[in-house]
Amino acid sequence: MPKAFTPKVVTANALLEGDVIYLAADDRWVRRLDEAEIITDEAIAQIRLLDAQARASEAVGVYLADMAPTEDGPQPTHFREEFRATGPSNYHHGKQAAG
Amino acid sequence: MYRYTEFDTAFVAERNRQFRQQVERRISGALTEDEFKPLRLMNGLYLQLHAYMLRVAIPYGTLNSAQMDQLALLAEKWDKGYGHFTTRQNIQYNWPELRDVPDMLDALAEVGMHAIQTSGNTIRNVTADHFAGAAADEVADPRPVAELLRQWSTDHPEFQFLPRKFKIAVTGAENDRAVIKAHDIGIQVVERDGEIGYRVLVGGGLGRTPMIGKELSPFVPQQDLLPYVEAVVSVWNLLGRRDNKYKARIKITVHEHGIDEIRSLVETRFEETKQAFDGADLAIFDEIKAQFAPPAFRNAPTDAYDAAYAEDPVFRAWADSNLTAHKAGGYAIAQISLKAHGETPGDATAEQMRVMADLARRFGHDELRITHEQNVVLPHVHKSDLPQIHKILKAHGLATANIGLISDIIACPGMDYCALATARSIPIAQEIATRFDELKIENEIGELKIKISGCINACGHHHVGHIGILGLDRAGVENYQITLGGDATETASLGERTGPGFPAEEVVPAIERIVGAYMEHREGPEESFLQAYRRLGMAPFKLALYGEDSGKRSRAA
Incomplete structure (x- = not known):
């Protein structure tokens, strides 16, 4: 049996602002993880990644991040993605401040 | 303190002009990220976890009040009102936006500062003892030689694509406050028969393979220093492992080849490099040295200090932990702790930066230092001014009395900011x-x-x-x-x-x-x-x- 595919979101940093962005189902870059498209099929994930990487004037360092699908949208399975989705722990800056 | 020459000013302005255009070309799509990344790194601009990060060089950790004020302005205007002082005596801004960075660099240039060679595989910002020019135990001020090395290494054509980054630290005293044994090259100013020279260590470093630096030469005379250091970097530039970035630093080269083989290669190369030095560097060194002449210390009673020390236990605690002996009578070196309990080590708000700048202007011969331990120093303060300085620091959350104690912790930004x-x-x-x-x-x-x-x-x-x-x-x-x-x-x-x-x-x-x-x-x-x-x-x-x-x-x- 091949290993089960861990659902993914496409994520990057915005070229101009530098902040964390996610790819939504309608191809927009969104700032909030709960608006991101969760991809459960490996082949589709690869195509979405390639398409996103082609948008070099909008996004830097595009990659696929592991997520768990929940009713509230994708939830990070690793603490690094949790910090990216939230912001630093020493100040109320970054995503958490955007509300 | 060193003041930019016309050459320095023109060089930084030209680099800023180039970078502004590079940013524009990246935004327009004329440059890809792969093309742009090495260019932005050459100018200290990283892309971190949540945002861009601009790392500004503070050569050998020395600042004047106008420069500190400008750092405050950057924090306020283009960041979130604070900056982070690092273990490399630099300052990092955690939240700049790409379009603003050229303006930030221009603002820095107004006060003789830049972000050049704070990243990339080049010779990085040269660090030094943060008590330079003030410490009672020093042979000579290490900053003139650090500045000479800065000028020599900046845009050095042979050393822009080294196997890996390269860090040099200089101390002027036997007591090493610059961690010279954990640098690629560590330099200690020494005196032999009345002549100032340099003990050169090589191959120290931390990271994944930590090594303590080894002595390459016990005494390099002044006139040989630049060609000697150039020979060291040159030997490593050819010998260093470019096949594996984890084995590329000079510490691995020294470890693999042995210090004796490296010394012999350096000496052979030195015979060549020194031919290219005609003494112009010595003239430049003398000019630099003149700019680091000690300030005019005043001779005044220290009664106000003695009284406060006797009467005020809070002041006494601060004096006991945050002051160090100064070479001039009646003076002290005062450390300002950026380690208030529960706060982020090394962070200062724009307001705090302005307070520190103001203290330097009013009481400190216009000088400030950044330590690799992420604190700030007023290197030259007369003891009689200390009670007043302490009062002002206290009012701005800067009077924590913990230098050298368990809460004076060095901490990197870690995963709250850093992509690595x-x-x-x-x-x-x-x-x-x-x-x-x-x-x-x-x-x-x-x-x-x-x-x-x-x-x-x-x-x-x-x-x-x-x-x-x-x-x-x-x-x-x-x-x-x-x-x-x-x-x-x-x-x-x-x-x-x-x-x-x-x-x-x-x-x-x-x-x-x-x-x-x-x-x-x-x-x-x-x-x-x-x-x-x-x-x-x-x-x-x-x-x-x-x-x-x-x-x-x-x-x-």
Whole structure:
């Protein structure tokens, strides 16, 4: 049996602002993880990644991040993605401040 | 202090003009990220976890008040109102936007500052003893030679594509406050028969393969220094491992070839490099040195200091921990702690930066220093002004009396900001400082240096902390390894791992147990943690950390 595919979101940093962005189902870059498209099929994930990487004037360092699908949208399975989705722990800056 | 020449000003302006156009070309799509990245890194601009990060060079950690004011302006205008002082005596801004960076660089240029060579595989910002020019124990001020090295290395055509980054540190005293043994090249100003020269160490470094630097030459005369250093970098440039970035630093080259072979190669190369130096560097050195002439110290009574010291216990505590002997009578070196308990080590708000700038202007001969321990120094203050300085610092949250104590923690930005980090550093530092402040035993513990890195690259110098903490990712959970017995000074040593690591919530209790064991076993308050560790070895600390089965657990680790 091949290993089960861990659902993914496409994520990057915005070229101009530098902040964390996610790819939504309608191809927009969104700032909030709960608006991101969760991809459960490996082949589709690869195509979405390639398409996103082609948008070099909008996004830097595009990659696929592991997520768990929940009713509230994708939830990070690793603490690094949790910090990216939230912001630093020493100040109320970054995503958490955007509300 | 060094003032930019017309050449420096024109050079920085030209680089800023080029970078502005590079940013525009990146935004227009004319440059890809792969093309742009090396260009932005050459100008100190990283892309981190949540945002861009601009790293600004503070050569040998020396600033004047106008420069500090400008750093405050940058923090306020283009960042979130604060800046982070680093273990490389630099400042980092965590939230700039790409379009603003050229303006930030232009603003820096107005006060003779830049971000050139704060990243990339070049010779980085040259660091130095933060007490330079003020310390009672110094042979000579290390900054003129640090500035000479800065000028020589900036845009050096041979050294723009080195195998890896290259860091040089200079100390002017036998007491090493610049961690020269953990640098690619460490330089110590020495005197022999009345002549000033330089002891040159090579191959030190921290990171994934920590090494203590080895002596390459006990004495390099002034006229040979630049060609000699050029020979060292040149030998490594050809010999260094470009096949594997983890083996590319000169410490690995020295380790693989042996110090004797490196010395012989350097000497051969030196015969060539010195032909290209015609003495112009000596003339430049003399001009630089003149600009670092000591300020006009005043001769005044210290009654105000003595009275405050006798009467005010808060001032006394601050004076006892934050002041160091100055070479001039009636003067002191005052350290401003950026380690208020529970705050982020090394951070200062724009307002605090302006306060420090103002203090330097009014009381400190217009000089400030940034230490690799992430604090700020007023290097030349007359003791009679200290009560007033302390009062102002207190009003702005800058009078924490903890220099050298357990809460004066070095911490890298860790995974709160850094894209390379494997775990967070800042919250661990905040928790340790808060806990020991609650216990009110900091002074009783005495000198104890905790250094925390959020990944193996060791920006937080954990290997040379009396207690070192290294944050790692263990199967998707933050986990912290502890080392003991590291030392960053002239008696440098690398810490030894205690055993298995600890999850984040167990780090503070673990530190408490280590400190408890030290307090129990020390011969008296005069025996520091490091001395006690060197006498006792690991055993009592291991027992305190892991209990009776510590032997078994560490074998399993």
